[in-house]
Amino acid sequence: MQNAKDTFYEVLRARLVALNPYRTIVLRGVVRPGVLVEENELVSTVALPDCFRLQWSPAVTDADGNMTMVTTECVIEYETAGTAGNAGMDRGRVLAAMDGELLAAVNPLPRSTPKMNYAALASGGTATTMTTSVWWGELTFGKTAVKDDRLARTATMSVMSYQEAGEL
Amino acid sequence: MADLLTGDGAILQADAVLRAVGGRSVLLRMAAPAVAGGDAEQLGLATPEFQDVELAPAAFHSANSVAKLLVSASAVSAVVGSLAYDSAEVLFETAVGVVIDGVLYEIAGSVASQAMGEAYCYWLTLVPPVR
Numbered sequence: 001m002q003n004a005k006d007t008f009y010e011v012l013r014a015r016l017v018a019l020n021p022y023r024t025i026v027l028r029g030v031v032r033p034g035v036l037v038e039e040n041e042l043v044s045t046v047a048l049p050d051c052f053r054l055q056w057s058p059a060v061t062d063a064d065g066n067m068t069m070v071t072t073e074c075v076i077e078y079e080t081a082g083t084a085g086n087a088g089m090d091r092g093r094v095l096a097a098m099d100g101e102l103l104a105a106v107n108p109l110p111r112s113t114p115k116m117n118y119a120a121l122a123s124g125g126t127a128t129t130m131t132t133s134v135w136w137g138e139l140t141f142g143k144t145a146v147k148d149d150r151l152a153r154t155a156t157m158s159v160m161s162y163q164e165a166g167e168l
Numbered sequence: 169m170a171d172l173l174t175g176d177g178a179i180l181q182a183d184a185v186l187r188a189v190g191g192r193s194v195l196l197r198m199a200a201p202a203v204a205g206g207d208a209e210q211l212g213l214a215t216p217e218f219q220d221v222e223l224a225p226a227a228f229h230s231a232n233s234v235a236k237l238l239v240s241a242s243a244v245s246a247v248v249g250s251l252a253y254d255s256a257e258v259l260f261e262t263a264v265g266v267v268i269d270g271v272l273y274e275i276a277g278s279v280a281s282q283a284m285g286e287a288y289c290y291w292l293t294l295v296p297p298v299r
Contacts, residue, residue: 044262
């Protein structure tokens with residue numbers, strides 16, 4: 001499932017950057033697109049605002065077919081205090097804009113992409129294309145939550161893939 | 169003498185008190201800057217390097233599951249300046265943790281004690297590692 005998770009993150013990041021290249025964060029001194037996978041970053045008690053933070057729930061497998069299908073829920077959290085120039089009074093609009101960006105990134109067809117194996121990047125290599133695909137369902141938005149001066153939202157979606165031979 | 173009536177005076181007094189009560193040194197563990205455009209780090213395939221920066225004088229208190237660290241503002245501001253952070257709060261938020269006697273504690277929060285608008289020491293709430 002790790003390859004499916006990595007592939008989905010790469011696709012989501014590319015689509016979000018195409019939609020709004022100005023949504024960036026500074027993480028450990030480097031400017032990067034405003035999306036991250038929490039389990040891939042240093043443990044922190046701070047929830048970064050104005051970016052999409054991905055979490056993965058445990059995988060569920062279905063071994064009825066020729067290949068085992070693995071489904072995992074992707075939980076996407078984001079929050080904003082609005083803009084300082086507007087004293088945060090636009091935080092509802094900013095959150096709605098983030099809703100729109102996320103929806104525009106994941107809902108358009110095709111909701112699938114060839115699965116990639118990025119393991120070689122650890123040793124300076126390049127990603128390789130696998131034989132199956134990763135696909136995902138529709139996005140579900142949670143209620144708006146108030147976190148001090150921030151408005152927060154949690155969106156969820158299912159990400160599926162077939163488990164290829166030798167995959168972890 | 170005039171310094172004692174300003175924020176700088178409070179910093180000097182805080183340092184003196186911390187040293188008088190046996191102020192010790194601790195290590196603030198920072199992650200090295202990320203690799204720009206580095207997919208390997210963003211996918212959790214590469215581990216950043218770490219650097220430890222000394223903070224002194226400091227006083228450490230631990231009881232049950234609550235650990236507190238009182239650290240001199242002069243030491244903190246020196247690190248903030250040398251590593252080009254915007255503020256002490258950002259420094260603590262981005263630090264990996266504090267190493268005390270070889271144990272890495274996570275920083276759960278920081279509060280500045282101020283005199284005349286200037287911080288003279290910082291209280292850090294630390295979370296011990298889960299064994």
